[in-house]
Amino acid sequence: MPHPRKPALDELVDRCLAAFVQAGTLDISLDRLAHKVGSSKRMLIHYFGGRENLEEKAMTRLEERLRAQFAPGSFPQGATPEVVLTALWSRTTASQSKGVLLLVMDLSRRAWNGSKRAKAFYEEQQRLWVDLLLKYLPDRAAVEEVLQLFQGAVLAYLITGDPEPGRRALMRTLAIPLKTP
Amino acid sequence: MPHPRKPALDELVDRCLAAFVQAGTLDISLDRLAHKVGSSKRMLIHYFGGRENLEEKAMTRLEERLRAQFAPGSFPQGATPEVVLTALWSRTTASQSKGVLLLVMDLSRRAWNGSKRAKAFYEEQQRLWVDLLLKYLPDRAAVEEVLQLFQGAVLAYLITGDPEPGRRALMRTLAIPLKTP
DNA sequence: GATTTGATGTACCACATGGTTCATTTAAAT
């Protein structure tokens, strides 16, 4: 049985993800997506079997990428919370992160609109960040709070374009005294 | 010149807003919207001149509603921050608020996607909450932080359905010591 | 009661979407 050229599916997924990131959303038509990745709607459906599967593959790839980027050990062990949070906030609000940020928010939207897969994505991100922050913050309550604050700050930043309020709020929240027993 | 029945446009806007709230988004087709409000796409376009104008009218109406609901004076003057924030959080996470919450988040999405009008809506909400919180929190920095935390908490609540982490984070953030000069 | 003018329904249009059909090409296995 002849097995002709192999389409290098993995690379196609990468390019699709790149297109999604550039668009800041998964909601881009197959035609536009195909054009952007140098293929055709016909072929995308051929390879992936349908839009749903394509999106699933792209989400999984994004999860992998983010997991690598925020792996425990991205920061020195002894760093202060201030340093870590400042670095995270800078990285997050860097202009080249805009696309990923928008895409992640788009997935959040899908999550709160009921998408099972998007909800799983959100939870995975949650775990990732909890694991990261737990190494620099005193307790789970602090992590929990910083995480929610971070998300709110991202939201505000995306809308206003101003990263300063978010930075200020994050720094301020670190001033919370430790729970004394 | 005969001026036949007046269509009570105001009430139509109300019903449209109600439909948007029920849908948790502005992105509902004119056909479905019309059916929901007991009219027809034909008539909605006739009355409003197009979808854009309809959305604009609905947003403005929503602004009015929220402005009334969170008017300064919704809470006793002397209330502690804990009491006020707890009440606000309860109100926000009450099941009957789900639709408005989703709709407001949908508008946030439009805002971060570049919609001028949605951005204005966001800023108006911002002002509203700042004015409210400024009466119970020590300084602007505190208000700024609580506001961002609140938004992040709402996001998490919408996705997970669990209001507890948000409540905990809000309470925790009130433990920040006053800036001492 | 005739006229005028808005209210309304039905059918329609142009366009975009995800997906399919069908026919053709292409590369590997024999």
Added chain:
DNA sequence: ATTTAAATGAACCATGTGGTACATCAAATC
């Protein structure tokens, strides 16, 4: 070289969208 199964393109389809054309209806003014 022939066979075989995948790769690919072009046209097509069903569906849903905002919006329009046209014809009809109904109410207020004269």
